[in-house]
Amino acid sequence: MQIQKYLDLNEEELTISCRKCGETLCNADENYKEHSAMRTGPVTDAGPAFEPPKKLLGQDPNLEFRQFFCPSCGVLFDHEFAREDDPILHDIEVDVDSIKA
């Protein structure tokens, strides 16, 4: 089943894979982002319209722009802004038991 624009969840094998290239990323109960190719950069990597946080806040809250790609085909799965120490957000967690049932 499709669980996101670029992600499938295989109901037999209980894995998550890339819809573009079929690459299997991880088990269905894991955070796929931990198994994606993650690029980390400054906030300004989000586009020409972004300003360095320090310029706006007068201090640096250590924010970063994280992008998650398919490690095989490189398609952009998702992004998040986070402080350096923030864990990778587990934003999609399908209940594996409900699928098996």
Next chain:
Amino acid sequence: MSYLVNVDIGGTHTDGVVIDEQGEITDGKVASTPDDFSAGFFSSLEVMANKLGTDIEGLLNDTELVSHGTTVGTNAVLEGDDVDTKLVTTKGSESVLSMMRGAAGRTSGLSVEEYLHMQEVTKPDPLVSKKDTYGLNERIDCMGDVVVEFDEEQARDIAETIAESDVDSVAISCLWSFLNPDHEERMEEILEEEIDSDVFLTRSSDLTPTWGEYERTAATAINALIGPSTSEYIEKIDDRLEELGYDGTLLVMQVGGGVAPAEDAIREPVRTIDSGPAAGMTGCSYLADTLEHDNIIAADMGGTSFDVGLITDGEPITKATNVVRQYDYSIRNIDIESIGNGGGSIAWVEENTDRLRVGPQSVGADPGPACYGQGGEKFTVTDAAVLCGFIDPEYFLGGRESLDLDSAKAAAESLMDATGMELMDVARGVIEISNAQMADLISQRTINKGYDPRNFTVYAYGGAGPLYLPSIANRLSVDEIIVPTGDSSSVWSAVGISSSDVLHRNEESNMRTFAPFDPEDMTEQFSTIEDDIRADLESEGFDDEDIRLERYANLSYGLQVHEVTVPVPSGELTEDDMGEIISRFEEKYEQLYGEGAGASQTGFELVTLRVDGYGESTKPSLRAEAAEAHTDGGIVETEEIFWPAENEYLDTAVYYQDDIGPGMDFDGPAVMRLNNTTVAIPESDSGEIDQYNNIIIQS
């Protein structure tokens, strides 16, 4: 003979009428010809000429005035004509048309259901794209003062660039030009020097000097977009009429009410958009004057839509802006609200909730309702009326066409399956739902705006109006319905055009003028506007006695936004007049918005002054030839007809065109199957036909 000839072109039909000196109406309905609308215009003339036993030349020889309502402009803007239009505006304001005032651009003119479906809505294609828009170095402020001088050199460069491109029309619209038109006028002069004379030029301070740059610029851009094709079209008709021997002026219907001579209409084609419904309203006001009705609900139901306008104290209510293709634009227009609910509206069942719905989609002229037997498979309001027995399948449109009852039944089947309803329940349901939607629109137009529908008379017209409006009127407790001129109600917009005077309307925004108002200043301002209008009308050949000037002022309370229009006396104004203007405003405000709604403690603001200048044209005589009176219809046939509101079959009197005439009385339930329309008189109603052939239904 001396005829008045009117042709009203709509999206599907071209309606013509010839009215003779006795008020006898000859109609000519033909299919519209979108490839070249003028073809339909002349074939309608031909049909009518033939009915009168002559040809077009013969008809035109005996014609005093030809008036025309056209949809060419509307079509051009809807379909996005292949026109190369440029916009010149103040630098910094180049996004005025693409931004469309934010959310307004994705919601204006759409129904609630449409604009809430946000997965689908978008802004329309730009009227003029940003790459065709030029920003001028010039700036005027809200006092009309110049902040940045007009940059001659840059303006010349822009004009040259435009001249070098393949341009058809140019719109000029700068910030605050309605207070100070100097910069726009200078830009126009420079463009006139640089570009070909056949390029259509228009500027906002001339077309519509009103506050609010988006709506003003949109009006000017639309005028430029449709200018080339509309003026070409009007010229073509005008020339051809002349070739055929017509030596009068061609008058063109305007959306604000009133007509304009062809040469004016050519400069301001934006005023022809939506002029068809406006013509119907003008006709209503003219008839209301004759019948001494002050308050009218004008209800026009055609094949695809239901239009409602109001006439109060004999005048159609107007509004300052109109909408086309989701663009709000400032051209004063007769305020008509419309929903997708006509004879051709499609009945359908909503998935999952099993609700029976009607409209807003309709089948259009081709293939038409299922009962037309042209391959339409959708069940429509008209199919329901055929099943109920209002329309005789063998005598449709005066027997010119016959209908296919079986196709109507077949089309109902999917609805029966989905809802589990019987055939006649579906038919009843579709008509009841459609009637409820129309009743709700009328109630919104009246109750919402501070009017009690019980103080109004309904004028029901359009091909489908007389069939449904009497039942709807009962629901709204309106106790009188008029089907104007009987069968000609189906071509009422065409009739309406000939009852219009030539209208010149100038408005002047009067920023930040608070009471106490100075009578001398106001007199001077009005006189200036009046002199302009009088000069225009005189140049069009109107004598002093045919010119009528009416003054109006829009006022608001200091901290409230609602503007209310009040009439202003003519001549030299006095302090007393100023007091009178304010007390009229307060009175009307209370009537419209409720007791105690006005914040008089925040002062009074004079927002705009307006003069409507009319050049009186020849009007049709409405008096019918004293036709043989059918006092009670003689021996009347009856049929079992199913009445949806009553939810039962009733033994119903049935009249055909030849059975009726002035002086006749009738009692409901009755159905009149006329040549072009059907009138249904409910059981609780009765009525008569007056000397003008108006069918008057009372409950």
Next chain:
Amino acid sequence: MATDDQGHEGSDVWEDFQQGYVPEDNLDIHPDLDLHEQYTKDIDTVTYEVLRHRLWTVNEEHGQTLENVSGSPVAYFGQDFNPTLMTHDGEVVFNGPYVQLFSPIAELQVKWILENRSDNPGIEPGDIFISNDPWVGSTHQPDVFFVAPIFVDGELFCWIANTLHQYDIGGKSAGSFVPGASDVFEESTPIPPIKAVEGGEVRKDVKQMYQRHSRMPDMVGLDFNAQVAGLQVTQEQIHDLIDEYGAQTVKGVMDRIIEDSETKFLEKIRELPDGTWRAREFMEGSKTGDDDLYVAELQLKKEGDTLTFTNEGSAKNEGSMNLTYAGFRTAISCAVNPMLLYDQLWVTSGAYRHIDIDTDPGTLNRAEYPSGVSCGGTLSIELSIALIYDVMTRMFSASDETRDEIITDPLAGLIVLSQAGMDQWGNPFGTMNLDVMGTGFGARTDKDGIDVGGILFSPKGKLPNIENNEQDYPMLYLYRRESEDSAGHGEFRGGGGMDSCFIPHNTEAIQTVVAGNGGVTPNTRGIGAYPGAPIRSRTVDGSDIEERFENQEIPGDIEEVDGDMETYPPKAEFVQGAIDVMETRSPGTAGYGDPLERDPEKVLEDLKEEIVSEEAANDIYGVVFDDDDERTVDEQATEDRREELIETRLAESTIPAEE
């Protein structure tokens, strides 16, 4: 709390006032109040459709009466109001198409009134209660609810309510929007539901108490009349309907309207797997002058037919940035209605039957008294709506039935600009600039968002004309336009926000308060795409604008102007002097899908319309253009560039699980 002899207690009022009122499934209503609970289920299809349309019209007319009688610019231009029709126990039957935030929580007002006003002072025919208490059921204090019961034969049949944003209802800042507040004591004092109209008669003492809150008692009094008139007109119309169709039938139709919305909601929800979806964003500054970041988290758990929201990990409430339970509750409707219930005319109550809110009190998205909440109707709710979109769009991604309904982004931030001073006509002025309406509108799964499409859940809120603002306030705009590179890049890009640039005009200076969020990082992410651009405000102080005007020059961009450029934090307060040029940027919205998948021709079109810069076209979309006059896409070079970008992506990445 007095307990009377019949055992009626109501809710725990002082806990409500502390943590926010959360109604139980069974309301504790005084037994002497008879509720009209019977209705017929036997309603034929036609009567249902006719009455459904009629009830919608009655509710819309309610809004119209309100707008008419009020005549206030807030009502008229901002459309900052909404009428609501509810059942006897407070479930929403219809809310109007105006500002969406208000209506669903009229439900809380009604339930609270039923529980706590049914014995004393009692609920009687002709009564009207007023309330703006965010801990009962308001987003913030300026949004004042007027709520009226309608009785049939001695039984409480249904409720109607309306909300209208007030010019000023007290508190330390004019306009009652106090981004600088440390707590609620610097804001307007909340008014819990009190009876202002008794048996059809206005209580003068209550009305005066209410007006006395405000700096503009006249205007508040006028709106008081408008709100009462709206309810009274609607009351009559409902009575007419009941006379015509019978109470059982009208109630039956109300019930089915809610049931239809519930059916639609469940049908779509049941296509989705169970699971948990999470979001994390930031509030930038708890009040004006504070530059710290505060984390806001949200979890959405779906189990069977039930959706449960929690906010583990969210920062404590502090300053003025907070939202009460009521505000959060209504924020949910801003996501559920447009994406799932658009064909039910935004009737959310059926959905609310299956939504639980289990958030922790004392947090910025479930504020405890006495934290500041006057920004609740703007900034704080914006952040919650953004988080709700983030989790919901991800959840909706998991089924074909709901995926196509996704709109990526309601508002990635908000910039509210308050201006005050002396106007060009010699009068003092103070305003919230309605340029705030000029936001982007998010991407859909098969089409782009809408540039300057306006706030998604306020479909009737127009952006003012430049001429409107220059007329009413002492400003002169240098430009207003779609902001370049503001649209979140994607296969289907978001809608871009707006740049507004202006100077004071015919005044010495403008006192300026910028209250914004989503200025450092935007608050929504879209799906598989880039975020929309954040808000921004900056000035060039002591500029050379006068000389430029003298030289017949209007600068095309603030960066062309000479002077001292200052870029402000999202929450700031300063004076804009006569020759200081100011620019604000409203938020763009996120995209849907990888920008490398976008049709290059569309990128070219965006380049020509100045929506996308050449830099973004090359580096984010990987589109290369031929260098001729009529620019065209170089297909081969584009293909190469896109491959190169993919390689770079992978080369610059690591796999966290393998670290």
